[in-house]
Amino acid sequence: MKKYCYGICLLISITINILLSIYIYAGGENNQEISHQLSLTWSEKAAAEAEAVAAISCSGHGRAFLEGLIYDGQPVCECYDCYGGPDCSELSPECVADADSGDPLFLEPFWMQNVADSSILIPGWHRMSYRYDDYTMMSTELEYYIRKLHSIVGNAITEGRYMVFGVGSSQLLTAALYALSSENSSSPSNVLATIPYYPMYKGQTVLFNSENFEFGGDTNSWRSNNSTNNMDVVEFVTSPNNPDGELKKSVLGGKTIHDHAYFWPHFTPIPGPSDHDLMIFTLSKLSGHAGVRFGWAIIKDKDVYEKVLNYISVADMGISKDTQLRVLKLLKVVTEKDGKPLFEFAYNKMKDRWDRLTSIFSKSTRFSIQKRHPLHCNFYNETRLPSPAYAWVKCEREEDDDCGAVLEASKIVGRSGSSFSAKNRYTRLSLIKSQDDFEMLMQRLTELVSLENGSVETM
Amino acid sequence: MKKYCYGICLLISITINILLSIYIYAGGENNQEISHQLSLTWSEKAAAEAEAVAAISCSGHGRAFLEGLIYDGQPVCECYDCYGGPDCSELSPECVADADSGDPLFLEPFWMQNVADSSILIPGWHRMSYRYDDYTMMSTELEYYIRKLHSIVGNAITEGRYMVFGVGSSQLLTAALYALSSENSSSPSNVLATIPYYPMYKGQTVLFNSENFEFGGDTNSWRSNNSTNNMDVVEFVTSPNNPDGELKKSVLGGKTIHDHAYFWPHFTPIPGPSDHDLMIFTLSKLSGHAGVRFGWAIIKDKDVYEKVLNYISVADMGISKDTQLRVLKLLKVVTEKDGKPLFEFAYNKMKDRWDRLTSIFSKSTRFSIQKRHPLHCNFYNETRLPSPAYAWVKCEREEDDDCGAVLEASKIVGRSGSSFSAKNRYTRLSLIKSQDDFEMLMQRLTELVSLENGSVETM
Numbered sequence: 051m052k053k054y055c056y057g058i059c060l061l062i063s064i065t066i067n068i069l070l071s072i073y074i075y076a077g078g079e080n081n082q083e084i085s086h087q088l089s090l091t092w093s094e095k096a097a098a099e100a101e102a103v104a105a106i107s108c109s110g111h112g113r114a115f116l117e118g119l120i121y122d123g124q125p126v127c128e129c130y131d132c133y134g135g136p137d138c139s140e141l142s143p144e145c146v147a148d149a150d151s152g153d154p155l156f157l158e159p160f161w162m163q164n165v166a167d168s169s170i171l172i173p174g175w176h177r178m179s180y181r182y183d184d185y186t187m188m189s190t191e192l193e194y195y196i197r198k199l200h201s202i203v204g205n206a207i208t209e210g211r212y213m214v215f216g217v218g219s220s221q222l223l224t225a226a227l228y229a230l231s232s233e234n235s236s237s238p239s240n241v242l243a244t245i246p247y248y249p250m251y252k253g254q255t256v257l258f259n260s261e262n263f264e265f266g267g268d269t270n271s272w273r274s275n276n277s278t279n280n281m282d283v284v285e286f287v288t289s290p291n292n293p294d295g296e297l298k299k300s301v302l303g304g305k306t307i308h309d310h311a312y313f314w315p316h317f318t319p320i321p322g323p324s325d326h327d328l329m330i331f332t333l334s335k336l337s338g339h340a341g342v343r344f345g346w347a348i349i350k351d352k353d354v355y356e357k358v359l360n361y362i363s364v365a366d367m368g369i370s371k372d373t374q375l376r377v378l379k380l381l382k383v384v385t386e387k388d389g390k391p392l393f394e395f396a397y398n399k400m401k402d403r404w405d406r407l408t409s410i411f412s413k414s415t416r417f418s419i420q421k422r423h424p425l426h427c428n429f430y431n432e433t434r435l436p437s438p439a440y441a442w443v444k445c446e447r448e449e450d451d452d453c454g455a456v457l458e459a460s461k462i463v464g465r466s467g468s469s470f471s472a473k474n475r476y477t478r479l480s481l482i483k484s485q486d487d488f489e490m491l492m493q494r495l496t497e498l499v500s501l502e503n504g505s506v507e508t509m
Numbered sequence: 510m511k512k513y514c515y516g517i518c519l520l521i522s523i524t525i526n527i528l529l530s531i532y533i534y535a536g537g538e539n540n541q542e543i544s545h546q547l548s549l550t551w552s553e554k555a556a557a558e559a560e561a562v563a564a565i566s567c568s569g570h571g572r573a574f575l576e577g578l579i580y581d582g583q584p585v586c587e588c589y590d591c592y593g594g595p596d597c598s599e600l601s602p603e604c605v606a607d608a609d610s611g612d613p614l615f616l617e618p619f620w621m622q623n624v625a626d627s628s629i630l631i632p633g634w635h636r637m638s639y640r641y642d643d644y645t646m647m648s649t650e651l652e653y654y655i656r657k658l659h660s661i662v663g664n665a666i667t668e669g670r671y672m673v674f675g676v677g678s679s680q681l682l683t684a685a686l687y688a689l690s691s692e693n694s695s696s697p698s699n700v701l702a703t704i705p706y707y708p709m710y711k712g713q714t715v716l717f718n719s720e721n722f723e724f725g726g727d728t729n730s731w732r733s734n735n736s737t738n739n740m741d742v743v744e745f746v747t748s749p750n751n752p753d754g755e756l757k758k759s760v761l762g763g764k765t766i767h768d769h770a771y772f773w774p775h776f777t778p779i780p781g782p783s784d785h786d787l788m789i790f791t792l793s794k795l796s797g798h799a800g801v802r803f804g805w806a807i808i809k810d811k812d813v814y815e816k817v818l819n820y821i822s823v824a825d826m827g828i829s830k831d832t833q834l835r836v837l838k839l840l841k842v843v844t845e846k847d848g849k850p851l852f853e854f855a856y857n858k859m860k861d862r863w864d865r866l867t868s869i870f871s872k873s874t875r876f877s878i879q880k881r882h883p884l885h886c887n888f889y890n891e892t893r894l895p896s897p898a899y900a901w902v903k904c905e906r907e908e909d910d911d912c913g914a915v916l917e918a919s920k921i922v923g924r925s926g927s928s929f930s931a932k933n934r935y936t937r938l939s940l941i942k943s944q945d946d947f948e949m950l951m952q953r954l955t956e957l958v959s960l961e962n963g964s965v966e967t968m
Contacts, residue, residue: 175624
C-alpha cells in the first residue's frame, strides 16, 4: 500500500513537473516578446497617458484630450456639434447644420487608421534651442520631405527654389506681402485679389496700416480704372479659389502671391506643376491638420526669399520645433507609397460628398452650385472632375437676394457671399468638416430642396 | 531498493515542483507589471522611436534628434559648439567661447532629469481643428496652469485679467504695439525704450512701416526733447532689463508694454507681483524651451485684450495645438511642489555661474560687470542677489572703446553695446547657454584676465 502510494505520488508529481515546465516554456515565449516591449523606460508614462485618454469612449461623436475639457481632474468627452451627453451619444434633433468654417476634419478618420505610424513622442528636453544644428530655424529633414511631396504629387516645381516655413499659410501671406511691396512709402503697392476672394487678404493688408501697401480691392475693377502702370501691384491669385474652387490665373500680370492651399489631388485635378514666383501651401488642407499651424512658401527670387525669412524671424523667431517634428512625421505618412493611401482616402471622401451634394441640387431650381469641369490630372493620370472644398451656392430666385438668410431659415449656416466681396445671392458651404457635420448638412439640404415641391421627402 | 528509489525520486520531483512554483510565482509578480505595460498598443512605435534616438550616445556634448541630422537614413549626433567627431567627444582646443545668444540651454539638465514626467505623446489625429471645444484657439487648461504658476511665484497679478497666447513673446510685442498705438495716422504713436534696450523693439516697430506708430528711440532723450504731451507714446519697459538685468520702471508714465521675459526667481529676487496694464511673459526664459515658440500676455483692459486677440487671429489663427499641449505638460512639472524643484535647480545654476564669474572679474581692473543689489524675494522669502541672464561687461581702459573687439581678440564672442543702442564700450555675455558653453567662457575669461598681470595663469 505504501509502495503503491509512492508510485501514484511520483506519477502525480512528475505530471505536475511537466505541466509546470510547459507553462514556464510557453510563458517564456511571451516573456521574450514582453521583454522587447519592456525596453521602454522614460517614454512609457507619456504613451500610457495618451492611450488612456484616447480610449475614453465618446460614441464616435466626440473626443477627449489631455489638454481639453477636465472634470474632477480627468479629461472628459468634448462632443462635436449637434451631439451632447457625457459620452456624446445624444443627437440634438433641432440642430443647425454648420457649414461655415473650413475645418478640414474630413481627414480625421485617415489619421485614426494610421495612428501608429503618425504619432510622435516628444521628450521634455527636445529642441530647447532657438536654432537647429545648421544655425537655421527650419528643419532640413522636413524641407526635404516637402520637396519630395511636391515631386510625388507634381503640383509645384521646387528644384532651385527657396523655401520658408510659416505659422500656417496665414503668416506667410503677410510675409509675402511685406517682401513684395514697395519700400517707397510715397507710392504704396496696391494689393489686389479677384472677387470672390478669401477675406483674410484684405484683413491682413489693412491690419498694420502700412505705408508700403494698401488694399486696392478687385483686380477687374482696378484694371478698368487704372489703364496703365501695372508695376506697383501685388496680386493674390488663389488657385483653386476659395470659395468657388476655380483654377485661377493672374489678372493683372504684375507681382503675384499664388495661394495654393487647395492645390491637392483631392480637391482638383492637377494639370501640371505650378511654377510661379511665390507660391504658398499649407498643411491644413493637405493632411487636415488645421490645428497644427504650419505652412510653407516656395520662392524663386533670392531677395524675396531673404525678406520673407527676415519677416518670419523678426515676427516670432520661427516655427515651434515640436510642430516641425510633428509635421515631418505626418508628411512621412503622406508620402508613403507615392502618396496613394492619403490621396485615395481624401479623394474618395470628397468625391462621395460631391456625388451626394450634386444629387440633392439636381432636384432644385431654387438653388444652384458651381459648375465643375473635367480636367486631366497628372497625379492620377486620368481625367477627373474637381471636388472642391466648398460648394458655392447661388440662390436663383430674384427675391432670395440674401441667400445666407434663406439657408439659415432652414437651419443651414454657410458663409455669405459678401464675406468674399461677392453678392449675398451666393453662400459658401464647407464640405470638408467631419462626417457628422456633413450628414447634418445633407439632411438639412434635402429638407430644404424637398420644400420646393411642396412636400418634405423622407431621407 | 526500489522503494528507496521511489522515495528519492518523489523527493526530487516534489523539490522540482516547489522550485518551479516559486519561479512561476516570482515571474508572476513581474508578469503583472509587464501586463500593465503590455497594454500599450498604437503608441508603442512612437515611444520606441523616441527612446532609440535618445539613446544614441553623443558623449554629453551633443544630441541626436528624429528630425535632425540624418546619415544613411539614421539620426546621428548633432554636436554642441566646440565639439566634433561622430560621438561629439572631440573638443576643439582653439574654440571660440560663444556667449552671444540668449539660448537658455542651462535648463536642459533639469528636463533630462524629469523626462518621464515632461514628455508627451501626440497621436496623429490630435486636435486637427482650428479651434478648441469652447470655440477659442487657446487651451483653457493651459491658461489655468499659467495663472496657477503666477500665483505660486508671486510675480504677476492675474485675477480679473485677460490672457492671450502668442508665438513666443516676440509676436506679442508686435500685437501689443498694434493694440496700444494710435489709430489716427496723422499722429502716429511714438514707440520708446530706455537705453540699453533689446533691439527687437525697434526691429518690430519699423518692420511694417506702419502709419500708426513709429520708433522714437530712447525715453530719456525723448523726454528732454518733448517736454509736454505724453499721450501718444508706447513705452517698452523691460524688467529685468535685457541686457543689464536692472528692474526697470516706466520713464514716461504713458502707455506701457511690460516685457517680463526675465522676471523669474532664478534671475531676480521677486519683490512682489507685477500689476501693470499689459505684461508679457515667455516660456523661453522660464523653463528654457526657446525652441517651443510660446509666450503670453496678461492684460487689464478689455478693449486692448480684444485687439491683441484679433491681431493673433488675423496674423496666424492662433498657436499650434501640439505646442499648447507640450507647454501644458511642461508647466505641470514647473508648478509641481509649488515650483521648488525647477526654480531651485535654475537658481542654483545661475548663482553658481555668477559666483564663478564675479570671482574672475574681481581680479580685473580692465573689465567690470554690472553691480548687483540684494533685494527681498517673496518667492524664497529671503533677501538675495539677482543672478541675471547676462553679464553686461564694461571695458574700463580708455583705449578699449570697442569692447567686443577686445574680447574677440581673446576668443570671446559677446553682443556689442551698440546692438542695445548703448556704447560699444559695453558688451553683453550670455550666461544661460549650455554648461559646455559656460565652461569655455570661464576658460577664455580667465585667460584674458590673467593677461592683465602679464602672465597666463593656469586654470
